[in-house]
Amino acid sequence: MFTQKKNATALQKLHSIHVLPNGREFIGKIEIGRGSYQFTFTPNSAASPNGKLVLTGAIKVKAPGGQQRAVENVTATLLATQGSITGPPPMPRQFAESLRPPLPEPSGSLPLTDWTGYQGSVAVMYLKLSPLNGRALGVPADLSYLQINARLYSTSEVERDLHWLYSALTEAMHGERPNEQLAADYIGAINRILKA
Amino acid sequence: MAAKELAERGFEVLILEAGPRLEPTRDFAMNKFAYESMYRGFGPPGWKQREQWMQDTAGEFSRNFYINDTEHPYTTDPGKPFLWVRARVVGGKTLHWGRLSWRLSDLDFKAATHDGFDVDWPIDYKEIEPYYDKAEEWIGVSGNRDGLWWQPDGNFLPPMALTCGDQLLKKASAKMGISLIQPRVAMLTAVKPHHAKYGRAKCHYCGSCGEGCTVGAMFNSLSSTLPAAMATKRCTLRTNSIVRHINVDENTGKAKGVAVVDRVTRKELEFFGKVVIVAGSTLESTRLLLNSKSSKHPNGLGNSSGVLGHYLVDHFGGTGASGVLPMFAGRDTVNEDGKSSGVFVTRFRNLDKATKHPKFLRGYGFEGGSSIGSFPGVARRTPGFGSEFKRQVRRWYVAPVGLTTRAAMLSRFENYVEIDPGGVVDAWGIPVLRVHIQHSDNEREMGKDAAEMAAEILEKAGAEQISVSRQLTVPGRIIHELGTARMGNDPKKSVVNKFNQVWDAKNVFVTDGAAYVGSANQNPTLTILALTIRACEYLTEEMKRGNL
Numbered sequence: 001m002f003t004q005k006k007n008a009t010a011l012q013k014l015h016s017i018h019v020l021p022n023g024r025e026f027i028g029k030i031e032i033g034r035g036s037y038q039f040t041f042t043p044n045s046a047a048s049p050n051g052k053l054v055l056t057g058a059i060k061v062k063a064p065g066g067q068q069r070a071v072e073n074v075t076a077t078l079l080a081t082q083g084s085i086t087g088p089p090p091m092p093r094q095f096a097e098s099l100r101p102p103l104p105e106p107s108g109s110l111p112l113t114d115w116t117g118y119q120g121s122v123a124v125m126y127l128k129l130s131p132l133n134g135r136a137l138g139v140p141a142d143l144s145y146l147q148i149n150a151r152l153y154s155t156s157e158v159e160r161d162l163h164w165l166y167s168a169l170t171e172a173m174h175g176e177r178p179n180e181q182l183a184a185d186y187i188g189a190i191n192r193i194l195k196a
Numbered sequence: 197m198a199a200k201e202l203a204e205r206g207f208e209v210l211i212l213e214a215g216p217r218l219e220p221t222r223d224f225a226m227n228k229f230a231y232e233s234m235y236r237g238f239g240p241p242g243w244k245q246r247e248q249w250m251q252d253t254a255g256e257f258s259r260n261f262y263i264n265d266t267e268h269p270y271t272t273d274p275g276k277p278f279l280w281v282r283a284r285v286v287g288g289k290t291l292h293w294g295r296l297s298w299r300l301s302d303l304d305f306k307a308a309t310h311d312g313f314d315v316d317w318p319i320d321y322k323e324i325e326p327y328y329d330k331a332e333e334w335i336g337v338s339g340n341r342d343g344l345w346w347q348p349d350g351n352f353l354p355p356m357a358l359t360c361g362d363q364l365l366k367k368a369s370a371k372m373g374i375s376l377i378q379p380r381v382a383m384l385t386a387v388k389p390h391h392a393k394y395g396r397a398k399c400h401y402c403g404s405c406g407e408g409c410t411v412g413a414m415f416n417s418l419s420s421t422l423p424a425a426m427a428t429k430r431c432t433l434r435t436n437s438i439v440r441h442i443n444v445d446e447n448t449g450k451a452k453g454v455a456v457v458d459r460v461t462r463k464e465l466e467f468f469g470k471v472v473i474v475a476g477s478t479l480e481s482t483r484l485l486l487n488s489k490s491s492k493h494p495n496g497l498g499n500s501s502g503v504l505g506h507y508l509v510d511h512f513g514g515t516g517a518s519g520v521l522p523m524f525a526g527r528d529t530v531n532e533d534g535k536s537s538g539v540f541v542t543r544f545r546n547l548d549k550a551t552k553h554p555k556f557l558r559g560y561g562f563e564g565g566s567s568i569g570s571f572p573g574v575a576r577r578t579p580g581f582g583s584e585f586k587r588q589v590r591r592w593y594v595a596p597v598g599l600t601t602r603a604a605m606l607s608r609f610e611n612y613v614e615i616d617p618g619g620v621v622d623a624w625g626i627p628v629l630r631v632h633i634q635h636s637d638n639e640r641e642m643g644k645d646a647a648e649m650a651a652e653i654l655e656k657a658g659a660e661q662i663s664v665s666r667q668l669t670v671p672g673r674i675i676h677e678l679g680t681a682r683m684g685n686d687p688k689k690s691v692v693n694k695f696n697q698v699w700d701a702k703n704v705f706v707t708d709g710a711a712y713v714g715s716a717n718q719n720p721t722l723t724i725l726a727l728t729i730r731a732c733e734y735l736t737e738e739m740k741r742g743n744l
Contacts, residue, residue, distance in 0.1 A: 015621050015625040016622065085249070110643075111640050113512075113634070114670045116276055116634065123277070149266065153242070153246055174273075
């Protein structure tokens with residue numbers, strides 16, 4: 001037979017939220033109880049200390065009543081990615097040819113696997129935010145370990161450009177053949193878009 | 197199936213389901229047609245890419261049967277994606293599975309003996325045959341007794357008939373010495389008393405199996421095994437219960453229960469039991485075991501061998517051929533889409549010395565057929581527009597034909613899952629999986645051969661406008677993810693024994709696709725059900741002997 005044991009719980013801990021690109025920003029919702037808070041992360045710089053992509057920027061939270069609070073200099077560190085099962089966006093036309101990733105060795109006459117290698121791209125970036133104070137943002141939840149699941153579904157040109165860059169950067173930093181120079185160039189290109 | 201088997205044997209059973217209960221009258225769309233929706237069955241623009249981008253088979257009417265990817269992360273290596281389709285609802289993936297129900301043979305169970313790659317299963321066909329009989333009898337499988345030694349027969353309900361186009365494919369295959377048979381599908385073409393007892397009815401050929409079968413003609417646990425388990429009055433079903441990890445007794449290392457978070461209230465709960473059955477589908481089960489770390493099981497429960505998570509496989513498809521049968525062009529439209537079973541070309545490579553292929557091991561089959569569907573797929577490759585375009589679509593819409601590969605993937609240690617080392621968690625804070633998987637040249641050679649053979653069969657059947665697909669599907673796409681907690685005779689090289697019992701904790705059983713040793717090329721559900729019945733029988737005996 002089975003029994004059931006309840007544990008006391010403190011302030012609800014929020015583990016992750018789903019966000020989508022909106023131009024350079026990522027937007028989503030924090031759902032706590034019956035309240036829905038609009039969440040915006042606006043990165044203004046990208047870097048790769050310790051071999052990990054880190055986006056730094058501002059977080060804004062808009063309460064159900066309309067009150068908006070913000071916090072600056074929040075870092076979002078890339079933990080891992082999920083590969084896409086659709087093709088990547090085209091390489092932005094304005095980018096220099098030097099940013100084009102090296103093509104893989106020809107595989108001969110054998111079939112390829114869908115969406116792998118150069119056909120691949122990033123579907124989701126999982127980023128960990130630096131600890132946030134939920135109360136300061138007006139959210140009744142523990143946001144000290146908040147992960148944002150950034151689904152790279154692009155519907156505008158700037159989103160497609162960033163999607164291509166984030167995908168190329170992931171391959172250059174963590175792919176089978178890491179390329180530090182190319183990764184640095186991609187970080188530079190991302191910064192130019194974020195600061196534009 | 198485990199709940200039914202154990203409750204019927206007198207055990208008190210608690211089923212913990214991570215998702216909600218579905219209400220057939222509200223959530224099933226069996227009688228809904230695409231034209232009834234303003235989105236024609238495709239859903240609002242962008243919904244899938246925003247919410248269910250990995251739930252490849254989810255449609256506008258079946259999206260409730262699938263998880264929302266926004267809450268259920270997993271990670272992959274760059275350039276090596278994995279498609280993971282999941283269902284967290286009462287009934288799980290049985291609500292929308294393909295229903296193909298094949299037995300494996302000793303060609304599959306003893307594959308390593310045949311070709312020297314990897315290891316054999318710890319069981320042979322004779323051992324599992326009685327449990328295949330029981331599983332088939334319970335779920336109801338329609339099919340023919342075809343007398344093929346590599347594709348064992350069962351006790352079938354009457355088969356679903358082949359269409360005219362299917363018959364042409366059968367003749368063409370026979371000319372090439374290839375066996376094309378009626379698929380064996382878990383759909384009732386006749387109703388036996390134990391089907392009728394729980395309200396299951398004969399298939400009425402509506403063709404909407406994936407949208408939820410409200411009459412229970414298609415086997416799913418919601419209309420079959422669960423009602424039987426609940427009828428014993430010894431089974432409790434708790435929904436919205438996400439199991440974080442298995443709790444173990446620190447003295448014995450045996451399981452003592454599970455830690456659960458309520459999906460909706462997010463309350464943390466614990467449940468206790470004498471035996472824990474892990475059956476959350478292949479990768480969720482392995483994730484649970486890997487997340488069940490303790491001083492007795494520091495690398496996860498069942499992982500003293502270091503094998504847990506390894507030998508991940510999925511069948512692959514993608515390669516194949518499609519075209520049109522000109523003898524049917526312009527014929528009157530007939531209602532052929534309700535059958536939804538098509539044809540199955542059984543394995544014909546590497547059966548014996550005469551069929552040995554020089555470039556790859558194991559084999560593949562084809563699914564496909566020729567039947568008019570409600571959606572005119574031919575329109576997608578018909579050039580032009582306006583009235584001439586419509587005329588061409590109407591002309592060829594009634595003559596489709598196609599074959600697509602269902603092939604074995606070799607079980608390799610380097611294809612594996614682990615708890616994401618970056619620390620990614622799901623919406624409830626539970627660590628997620630990182631999947632490492634890619635095809636080898638064996639799969640690529642097989643895919644190449646399959647594309648050529650599919651085209652040849654179509655050509656011999658008289659097809660025209662043949663289009664050959666030459667890319668393999670991304671791993672996971674066939675939704676037959678298997679392995680990662682493989683069974684074996686050696687505790688140092690396997691996770692469970694031949695009764696699905698975890699070597700390291702004998703009161704834990706893994707009764708889903710995780711226990712698979714090799715993928716073979718046939719759909720896995722019937723084998724999973726048969727192994728589950730066998731495991732429950734063994735569990736009962738072991739409990740009586742006081743060994744658990």
